[in-house]
Amino acid sequence: xxxxxxxxxxxxxxxxxxxxxxxxxxxxxxxxxxxxxxxxxxxxxxxxxxxxxxxxxxxxxxxxxxxxxxxxxxxxxxxxxxxxxxxxxxxxxxxxxxxxxxxxxxxxxxxxxxxxxxxxxxxxxxxxxxxxxxxxxxxxxxxxxxxxxxxxxxxxxxxxxxxxxxxxxxxxxxxxxxxxxxxxxxxxxxxxxxxxxxxxxxxxxxxxxxxxxxxxxxxxxxxxxxxxxxxxxxxxxxxxxxxxxxxxxxxxxxxxxxxxxxxxxxxxxxxxxxxxxxxxxxxxxxxxxxxxxxxxxxxxxxxxxxxxxxxxxxxxxxxxxxxxxxxxxxxxxxxxxxxxxxxxxxxxxxxxxxxxxxxxxxxxxxxxxxxxxxxxxxxxxxxxxxxxxxxxxxxxxxxxxxxxxxxxxxxxxxxxxxxxxxxxxxxxxxxxxxxxxxxxxxxxxxxxxxxxxxxxxxxxxxxxxxxxxxxxxxxxxxxxxxxxxxxxxxxxxxxxxxxxxxxxxxxxxxxxxxxxxxxxxxxxxxxxxxxxxxxxxxxxxxxxxxxxxxxxxxxxxxxxxxxxxxxxxxxxxxxxxxxxxxxxxxxxxxxxxxxxxxxxxxxxxxxxxxxxxxxxxxxxxxxxxxxxxxxxxxxxxxxxxxxxxxxxxxxxxxxxxxxxxxxxxxxxxxxxxxxxxxxxxxx
Numbered sequence: 023x024x025x026x027x028x029x030x031x032x033x034x035x036x037x038x039x040x041x042x043x044x045x046x047x048x049x050x051x052x053x054x055x056x057x058x059x060x061x062x063x064x065x066x067x068x069x070x071x072x073x074x075x076x077x078x079x080x081x082x083x084x085x086x087x088x089x090x091x092x093x094x095x096x097x098x099x100x101x102x103x104x105x106x107x108x109x110x111x112x113x114x115x116x117x118x119x120x121x122x123x124x125x126x127x128x129x130x131x132x133x134x135x136x137x138x139x140x141x142x143x144x145x146x147x148x149x150x151x152x153x154x155x156x157x158x159x160x161x162x163x164x165x166x167x168x169x170x171x172x173x174x175x176x177x178x179x180x181x182x183x184x185x186x187x188x189x190x191x192x193x194x195x196x197x198x199x200x201x202x203x204x205x206x207x208x209x210x211x212x213x214x215x216x217x218x219x220x221x222x223x224x225x226x227x228x229x230x231x232x233x234x235x236x237x238x239x240x241x242x243x244x245x246x247x248x249x250x251x252x253x254x255x256x257x258x259x260x261x262x263x264x265x266x267x268x269x270x271x272x273x274x275x276x277x278x279x280x281x282x283x284x285x286x287x288x289x290x291x292x293x294x295x296x297x298x299x300x301x302x303x304x305x306x307x308x309x310x311x312x313x314x315x316x317x318x319x320x321x322x323x324x325x326x327x328x329x330x331x332x333x334x335x336x337x338x339x340x341x342x343x344x345x346x347x348x349x350x351x352x353x354x355x356x357x358x359x360x361x362x363x364x365x366x367x368x369x370x371x372x373x374x375x376x377x378x379x380x381x382x383x384x385x386x387x388x389x390x391x392x393x394x395x396x397x398x399x400x401x402x403x404x405x406x407x408x409x410x411x412x413x414x415x416x417x418x419x420x421x422x423x424x425x426x427x428x429x430x431x432x433x434x435x436x437x438x439x440x441x442x443x444x445x446x447x448x449x450x451x452x453x454x455x456x457x458x459x460x461x462x463x464x465x466x467x468x469x470x471x472x473x474x475x476x477x478x479x480x481x482x483x484x485x486x487x488x489x490x491x492x493x494x495x496x497x498x499x500x501x502x503x504x505x506x507x508x509x510x511x512x513x514x515x516x517x518x519x520x521x522x523x524x525x526x527x528x529x530x531x532x533x534x535x536x537x538x539x540x541x542x543x544x545x546x547x548x549x550x551x552x553x554x555x556x557x558x559x560x561x562x563x564x565x566x567x568x569x570x571x572x573x574x575x576x577x578x579x580x581x582x583x584x585x586x587x588x589x590x591x592x593x594x595x596x597x598x599x600x601x602x603x604x605x606x607x608x609x610x611x612x613x614x615x616x617x618x619x620x621x622x623x624x625x626x627x628x629x630x631x632x633x634x635x636x637x638x639x640x641x642x643x644x645x646x647x648x649x650x651x652x653x654x655x656x657x658x659x660x661x662x663x664x665x666x667x668x669x670x671x672x673x674x675x676x677x678x679x680x681x682x683x684x685x686x687x688x689x690x691x692x693x694x695x696x697x698x699x700x701x702x703x704x705x
Contacts, residue, residue, distance in 0.1 A: 057195035059202060067169070067186040074102055076167050076190055080158035081105045086213050088152045093127045095142070099134065108141040110151060110217050129239045132225050143217040146498075151213060157206060164197040165190060166206055211485075222459040230300065256286055257293045259503035262468040264298070264310060265321065266329050269336050271314045272343040281311040297466070318343070325464055326448050328396055328441075328471035329505060332568065335396060335560045337471070339442055346441070347564065348557040356595040359555025363389060365548050366436055367602060369429070372541055373533040376621065377691055380612050381532045382602035385433065387581075388529050390604065391420050392437035393559050394584035395508040396470040400567060401580050402500055408575055415525075416496025417580030419509035423516055424531030429545075430512040431476055433531070436549050438474065440556050450476035450512075458490050461509070468504040478513040483522070492525050516656045523660050530614040555591075562587045579607050615657035616686030622654070623683075624692060624699045632705070638673035645669070658682075676705045 067073050074097070077083055083104055088111075098104040134140035145151055156167040169188030197203050228238050264282045271277040284291070285308065295305050301320035303312045318338050321327060327338040334347035348355075366389075367382045375381040394401075398417040405413055424430050431450075438448045448471070451460075456475050464473050482488055491509070500506050517528050535541050566574075566583060576582040585605055592599050604611060622628045629641050642651065646669060655671050658664040662679055665672045673679045680703055695703075 057193055057197050057200050060192045062189055062191040065188050077158045078102050080160045082159045083107045084157040084210055085109045086151050086153045086155045087111050096130050106139050110143045110213050132228055135225050142220045144220040146216055146218050162195055164193045219459050226463055256290045258501055260294050262504035265468055268314050268318055269338055269343055272318055279311055280314045283309045325467045326471045327469045347560045355554045356558050356591055359553050360595055360597055362553040370533055373535045375533040379602055380689055383604050384529050387604045387608040389437055390581050390584050394581045395472040398508045398580055399506045404575055414497040418527040421517055421526050421528045422512040427535055428531045428533050429535055430531055432545055434476055450474040453479045456482050461491050469507055470505045472508045472510050475511045478511045480515045483515055518656050519660055559587055612689040613686050616683055618657055620683055620690045624696045630702055638676035640671040680705045
């Protein structure tokens with residue numbers, strides 16, 4: 023029970039976002055229960071009382087249903103008053119019923135999904151869920167319905183040809199405070215986390231296709247067999263191979279048509295054609311073909327295509343395919359590139375920040391991450407080769423944290439231009455498009471250009487968005503046979519405690535720029551100047567890869583080779599490496615979170631005491647609310663085990679906390695330590 027309370031509290035106390043069950047904020051303060059658990063009742067499912075009648079009057083449902091008629095899902099909204107639903111069904115049953123279901127039904131489902139009222143999910147990893155389970159909610163009442171009836175014509179009791187029963191248990195009042203409700207939530211979440219979205223491909227197709235919606239649905243319905251029935255890995259491999267061939271062909275003005283002959287089976291070929299047909303792909307037997315440049319223009323209109331060959335990086339952005347690797351080393355150009363990086367890093371001198379050297383190092387770390395990101399797919403392959411194919415953890419996606427006016431957006435623009443060249447601008451995606459479906463769809467483009475999202479909102483850091491995406495990003499979504507983009511986001515929220523903290527790399531932007539014309543003009547001038555550094559960075563990186571770098575592999579640092587590359591470029595350019603160059607991961611040089619806590623304790627914003635039980639209690643002197651307490655707790659390493667109790671933070675072992683603080687003391691630039699801090703550091 024403690025685990026689920028702890029988990030829900032972490033998810034919901036920092037924001038008021040809705041999770042799977044709404045606004046859950048279990049209160050630890052003892053209070054008289056204001057709910058009543060009614061006695062369970064058993065009902066036979068009959069034509070007079072079909073399964074659906076047990077959810078009539080409720081507004082929100084969660085359902086795990088082994089067999090599901092898709093048209094019955096529409097009825098839940100149109101006939102039974104459901105306003106929001108998440109339904110986990112067997113994928114094979116839904117697929118087999120495609121051809122016998124009217125296109126209007128699927129169009130209605132797609133619209134409900136797009137409106138955010140419906141989520142249809144299917145099991146992952148070849149699992150099968152045999153349960154027939156419904157959880158229903160409305161104001162002051164909750165119902166747990168479990169039985170033998172599927173939501174089909176026979177199972178629901180409408181036909182009268184099948185015998186089934188359901189056990190119904192209701193909780194009235196403030197049911198979210200009940201232990202039973204929380205335990206059911208914990209159980210249901212297992213099914214949610216072991217399933218994935220279904221029908222998202224149709225929703226995306228409706229958005230992209232200019233044809234009338236009903237025609238789009240009819241084409242989708244006419245496709246026989248689920249995409250999951252084809253060899254998905256083979257499909258992606260063929261798309262990747264054809265796309266790379268088209269990129270190479272586009273550099274030759276004499277090549278008009280790209281062709282590829284394959285021995286793939288019918289299901290695979292049909293799936294490839296279905297995905298690439300909007301870009302002009304056609305099939306003739308075992309041969310697929312497309313007019314090269316229009317094909318690439320259509321694909322690139324959605325996402326820039328970047329690929330790495332043996333000795334060069336190519337990029338299709340806009341209507342042009344460009345080579346992003348130099349043929350030879352040009353000392354003057356390398357010097358220009360390095361000096362350009364220095365100019366941008368030194369804009370920190372125009373900002374206010376606690377530690378200028380750390381702030382500069384943070385900016386350089388972000389730039390280096392961008393420069394190495396096209397090679398993270400190769401890093402993942404290297405890790406599999408060295409550590410074994412059972413090793414799942416890939417290069418950590420990057421989260422850039424900072425408050426407003428700290429230059430995050432400008433930095434994203436500058437770094438993306440390092441990859442593309444200053445004349446090729448690639449805009450970051452915004453928060454509205456951040457979901458597992460959208461991100462997974464971008465990965466199907468088989469590009470090595472990073473997926474970049476700017477200003478992710480606090481509500482997207484929960485289990486339905488960031489947690490779901492990051493847990494699957496390299497572990498489940500990566501395939502060796504196709505290119506895999508890295509993920510980069512910026513946010514005004516710190517990475518919260520939990521799995522995300524160990525799965526993402528966080529860089530803190532500790533700077534605040536005054537919003538004046540001089541600052542904007544200065545940064546804009548730097549950004550407008552061509553920086554050729556990636557041409558030489560990619561050349562050196564590929565040379566190292568081709569010569570073998572397994573002896574330099576570090577599973578904790580996906581930028582390790584990139585750091586070596588930059589140091590060699592400094593040597594070629596004859597430029598001294600500055601003290602703000604991150605020659606090892608930033609988190610190993612200095613912990614910005616530790617600096618923040620040192621500052622709060624030193625300034626008297628935090629009081630502390632050690633209890634008779636030898637626990638460290640940390641409390642805030644300015645009466646911080648729960649949100650702010652959680653935000654500050656998220657700065658403490660998860661391994662230290664911080665817990666929030668009311669407005670206090672509890673540390674089980676004080677020496678672990680003080681040891682963490684002492685690691686940041688060399689970068690803590692203050693004239694003197696306060697008595698409050700000095701006394702604490704003795705533990």
